Amino acid sequence: MKRTLLIALLLFARVCGQSAVKVTSGKSFVAQINTPRQKFVLTRQGKFRVMDFPGFADYSKAGQYKLPSFNLIFALPPNSKPEISVLKKEQKIFNNVVPAVNPGLKKINDSLLVSTQTPLRLRNYSPQPDVQVESYFWYRDFYCVGLKINAYKFDPRKNQLSEITSLKLKFRFRQPLSIKQNAPIDPKDLFAPALKKIFANASIAEQFRANPKRFEQKKDSPASWLDFSAPHLKISLARGG
Secondary structure: HHHHHHHHHHHHHHHOOOOOOEEEOEEEEEEEEEEOOOOEEEEEOOOOEEEEEEOOOOOOOOEOOOOOEEEEEEEOOOOOHHHHHEEEEEEEEEOEEOOOOOOOEEEEOEEEEEEEOOOOOOOOOOOOEEEEEEEEEEEEEEEEEEEEEOEEEEOOOOOOEEEEEEEEEEEEEEOOOOOOOOOOOOOOOOOHHHHHHEEHHHHHHHOOOOOOOHHHHHHOOOOHOOOOOOOOOOOOOOOOO
């Protein structure tokens, strides 16, 4: 599961590209993120307008609201767990709008699944936080955090949908550090072009490069945090967002 999640994060984080990063102190930096826009279609159903996102569907959440999200990956000092907070958020509000519902899958035969319309199955819907930590992991010589940005939220009491258009995130570290403002990926690295696209903070990432073997800890191994006897859900991520 951890490998699948990592691959998904790497693939879809590249869509978002870099963010503007400013080092605010020796132990913190701020990232300005302009969120990728999702194409949507508005249709009238009774007294409401329904907002659908044709490029987004999460079949693992059939019957739940379609609310696109996107992922970002930040390079961090080895084995650090920063405090991540939202300093500023800009959003666009859509009134008298309800989101469309994720479709389901119907099995026709052993080799064919078709998409089907699914009625709303949510009874107690509560919005997700703006930012969620998906995973901490090593990618090549960099320790990283994968973030999920929940760009769309629905308020069923007001029939109101909000779209985050930009976020300013602060990463504050507990351990003593001396973070430099300018530390771009080493151009001599064969994978430099890819790393620049993957890391949202590529402009300061090089200073965090390290040998993973020096920082490996038993508690950080997949076998230590993953309970193989427990049920697990497959996470689906939006390509466009």
